[in-house]
Amino acid sequence: MRVQYQLEKCEKDTKARLGKVITNYGTYETPMFMPVGTQATVKTLSPEEVKEVKAGIILSNTYHLWLRPGEDIVAKSGGLHQFMNWNGPILTDSGGFQVFSLAKPKDITEEGVCFKNHLNGDRLLLTPEKSIEIQNKLDSDIAMSFDECPPASASYDYMKASVERTLRWAERGKKVHSNPRQALFGIIQGGAYQDLREYSAKETVKLDFDGYSIGGVANDHESKEDMYKAIDYAIPFIPEDKCRYLMGVGEPEDLIEGVIRGIDIFDCVLPTRLARHGHAFTKYGKINLKNAKYKEDFTPIEEHCDCYACKHYTKSYIKHLINASETFGARLLSIHNIRFLIRMTEEMREAIKKDSLLEYRDQFMENYYGKN
Amino acid sequence: MRVQYQLEKCEKDTKARLGKVITNYGTYETPMFMPVGTQATVKTLSPEEVKEVKAGIILSNTYHLWLRPGEDIVAKSGGLHQFMNWNGPILTDSGGFQVFSLAKPKDITEEGVCFKNHLNGDRLLLTPEKSIEIQNKLDSDIAMSFDECPPASASYDYMKASVERTLRWAERGKKVHSNPRQALFGIIQGGAYQDLREYSAKETVKLDFDGYSIGGVANDHESKEDMYKAIDYAIPFIPEDKCRYLMGVGEPEDLIEGVIRGIDIFDCVLPTRLARHGHAFTKYGKINLKNAKYKEDFTPIEEHCDCYACKHYTKSYIKHLINASETFGARLLSIHNIRFLIRMTEEMREAIKKDSLLEYRDQFMENYYGKN
Numbered sequence: 083m084r085v086q087y088q089l090e091k092c093e094k095d096t097k098a099r100l101g102k103v104i105t106n107y108g109t110y111e112t113p114m115f116m117p118v119g120t121q122a123t124v125k126t127l128s129p130e131e132v133k134e135v136k137a138g139i140i141l142s143n144t145y146h147l148w149l150r151p152g153e154d155i156v157a158k159s160g161g162l163h164q165f166m167n168w169n170g171p172i173l174t175d176s177g178g179f180q181v182f183s184l185a186k187p188k189d190i191t192e193e194g195v196c197f198k199n200h201l202n203g204d205r206l207l208l209t210p211e212k213s214i215e216i217q218n219k220l221d222s223d224i225a226m227s228f229d230e231c232p233p234a235s236a237s238y239d240y241m242k243a244s245v246e247r248t249l250r251w252a253e254r255g256k257k258v259h260s261n262p263r264q265a266l267f268g269i270i271q272g273g274a275y276q277d278l279r280e281y282s283a284k285e286t287v288k289l290d291f292d293g294y295s296i297g298g299v300a301n302d303h304e305s306k307e308d309m310y311k312a313i314d315y316a317i318p319f320i321p322e323d324k325c326r327y328l329m330g331v332g333e334p335e336d337l338i339e340g341v342i343r344g345i346d347i348f349d350c351v352l353p354t355r356l357a358r359h360g361h362a363f364t365k366y367g368k369i370n371l372k373n374a375k376y377k378e379d380f381t382p383i384e385e386h387c388d389c390y391a392c393k394h395y396t397k398s399y400i401k402h403l404i405n406a407s408e409t410f411g412a413r414l415l416s417i418h419n420i421r422f423l424i425r426m427t428e429e430m431r432e433a434i435k436k437d438s439l440l441e442y443r444d445q446f447m448e449n450y451y452g453k454n
Numbered sequence: 455m456r457v458q459y460q461l462e463k464c465e466k467d468t469k470a471r472l473g474k475v476i477t478n479y480g481t482y483e484t485p486m487f488m489p490v491g492t493q494a495t496v497k498t499l500s501p502e503e504v505k506e507v508k509a510g511i512i513l514s515n516t517y518h519l520w521l522r523p524g525e526d527i528v529a530k531s532g533g534l535h536q537f538m539n540w541n542g543p544i545l546t547d548s549g550g551f552q553v554f555s556l557a558k559p560k561d562i563t564e565e566g567v568c569f570k571n572h573l574n575g576d577r578l579l580l581t582p583e584k585s586i587e588i589q590n591k592l593d594s595d596i597a598m599s600f601d602e603c604p605p606a607s608a609s610y611d612y613m614k615a616s617v618e619r620t621l622r623w624a625e626r627g628k629k630v631h632s633n634p635r636q637a638l639f640g641i642i643q644g645g646a647y648q649d650l651r652e653y654s655a656k657e658t659v660k661l662d663f664d665g666y667s668i669g670g671v672a673n674d675h676e677s678k679e680d681m682y683k684a685i686d687y688a689i690p691f692i693p694e695d696k697c698r699y700l701m702g703v704g705e706p707e708d709l710i711e712g713v714i715r716g717i718d719i720f721d722c723v724l725p726t727r728l729a730r731h732g733h734a735f736t737k738y739g740k741i742n743l744k745n746a747k748y749k750e751d752f753t754p755i756e757e758h759c760d761c762y763a764c765k766h767y768t769k770s771y772i773k774h775l776i777n778a779s780e781t782f783g784a785r786l787l788s789i790h791n792i793r794f795l796i797r798m799t800e801e802m803r804e805a806i807k808k809d810s811l812l813e814y815r816d817q818f819m820e821n822y823y824g825k826n
Contacts, residue, residue, distance in 0.1 A: 121774070121775075121778045121780055122771070122774065122775075123775060123780045123782045125780065125781070125782075126781050126782065126785075127782070128782065128785075146778075150774065150777060150778060151749065151770070151773075151774040151777070155749060155750055155770060155774075158750060158752070159752050159768060159770055159771070160752075165768075165770075165771055165774075166771065167766045167767055167771075377523065377527060378527055378530060380530070380531050380532075394539045395539055396531060396537075398523070398527060398531055398537075399494070399531070399537055399538060399539075401523075402493070402494065402522065402523040402527075403493075403494075403495060405522060405523070406493045406518075406522060408493055408495045408497065409497070409498050409781045409784075409785075410495045410497075410498065410499070410500065412781075413498075413500075413781075
């Protein structure tokens with residue numbers, strides 16, 4: 083069975099939606115935040131810990147798994163779920179963003195992207211067909227189309243040509259997609275140009291994908307305003323009965339603004355990356371555990387948080403672990419930070435049920451930014 | 455209540471003993487291997503994972519916790535158990551070994567050891583009294599005397615003077631020991647010199663400690679023969695009703711040879727250190743997961759191992775994690791390697807019950823070294 087999206091409710095005052103994503107590995111509610119397991123592991127965490135923070139689905143990276151260990155090894159092991167011992171749903175990205183952000187130098191042609199393997203320097207070519215073939219073998223629940231991810235600063239003319247190419251790539255990828263149990267999502271590009279986002283949305287939808295994502299909003303230096311505009315431009319052209327995914331977004335306020343604009347799922351490395359640097363999300367803003375003031379703070383990161391880290395450990399101890407470069411510190415903070423974002427999506431689901439998402443946003447923002 | 459040792463059985467053909475160590479945090483059987491939690495965390499593992507591999511007791515390092523976060527912070531948090539969320543017994547070493555191995559340069563006087571803090575370069579002085587005071591505050595279940603740890607290559611004259619000083623330090627430490635719930639163990643030194651080991655053992659026992667350890671056998675370049683001799687020289691002078699601890703030893707064959715010679719408890723960083731380098735203990739010898747032959751090996755590290763890593767993950771996946779520098783790989787191998795050593799102690803306990811420890815040794819050695 084392919085992943086199915088089921089719309090449950092639209093909020094009265096916003097475009098926010100309550101929905102369900104039904105997969106072979108269980109059903110999860112949307113809006114939902116997906117933790118990132120780039121290399122077939124959510125950094126520092128076990129699959130059981132990822133379940134415990136109530137992650138409905140995780141993301142893994144085609145680019146990284148292609149280069150190491152290689153999709154054939156994952157396929158031989160029984161697919162990505164079995165390889166990494168994760169029995170929940172998995173979305174794989176297409177490698178599009180990675181070849182544009184990690185692989186340098188690169189050469190973009192109609193055929194695909196030619197670049198140097200960042201692990202060993204080999205010349206490699208990633209094409210729309212190859213990306214889909216790799217994802218078919220990884221056997222994720224949701225595969226993504228291979229797209230070009232131009233920088234936000236790209237000119238109108240470049241962006242227009244790029245959107246056209248991404249459409250041709252989407253069509254080529256769809257043609258070779260051959261895993262009947264795997265859904266395939268299209269990616270809408272177009273930067274901050276209204277007509278290009280609209281065009282990209284309409285034409286991508288014509289290709290009839292199982293779901294749609296809005297890409298190119300999480301590049302470096304992308305402004306929040308441009309991100310919100312990109313969503314607003316694209317959303318009206320995506321059919322209501324299809325899942326909508328905002329790629330690479332994970333700042334708390336962006337989750338809220340995304341949901342308000344009609345986004346269902348998000349992914350971001352932010353919670354685990356912040357954790358490795360000793361930072362924690364809290365209701366009253368991000369805190370840095372390296373700060374001397376936590377040395378004798380024997381309270382949890384957040385008093386009423388239901389995560390494993392907050393139930394059993396103090397800021398003082400976690401600070402000590404981070405200072406001492408002990409990985410258990412990053413693990414505890416990763417658990418907390420992912421749980422924080424997922425709990426936000428739970429709270430937003432409750433707010434949508436009560437048609438009170440704008441009140442939720444105002445209250446959240448006052449707490450999170452007001453006292454920071 | 456102070457930790458108590460209860461002798462249950464002596465083996466017929468060897469000096470091996472079956473015993474129990476009764477603590478405020480539960481009772482565990484000996485022989486036992488203690489995982490090392492240097493900085494108030496067993497590297498990469500949660501306390502729950504340490505329980506799951508059946509560790510009866512863990513070791514933590516006075517030297518490291520003194521320097522960071524400081525014993526006063528640990529005491530204010532409610533003691534080391536509460537600080538690190540470990541509700542089993544803890545033994546703290548005295549810092550003796552660390553000031554001699556980590557702190558350079560150092561200046562040894564009758565008062566104590568003066569050295570540079572390896573974290574910030576400050577001049578520090580660790581004395582027998584200070585070591586015990588720190589351990590009293592950490593509130594471990596077993597504290598260790600502060601000793602000098604001369605290299606194996608030390609001359610007879612140096613070693614003799616050092617043994618005398620360690621005895622004076624042991625007496626000074628015992629005088630200031632003031633935590634009624636904490637046992638204090640003496641340390642027997644003397645290198646590979648029979649008369650010095652015997653002298654050190656007799657005189658240390660005269661000071662009447664709650665248990666005794668044999669130290670100075672795990673320095674660099676110490677030969678196995680010298681280690682076994684050191685045990686043989688000291689053991690006859692330790693009262694039968696006291697726990698015997700061989701410090702810093704964790705190679706599988708040394709656990710067996712130690713138990714045969716009358717040792718009850720061991721500690722070593724080896725299982726977690728090997729894990730971080732991609733190595734795993736197996737019945738048929740150590741294996742290196744970085745080896746290319748495991749790329750498509752979809753079997754567990756050990757087919758019948760009861761650890762979490764072997765129940766859920768393949769060599770191929772763990773190899774991938776290690777190659778990709780993902781800490782979950784070191785975590786899985788740490789779980790396996792610690793469980794391996796603790797299971798060895800379980801098997802030895804069974805063998806002692808049946809008076810068949812020598813057969814166990816021969817079988818183990820044939821498997822472990824025969825096919826390696």
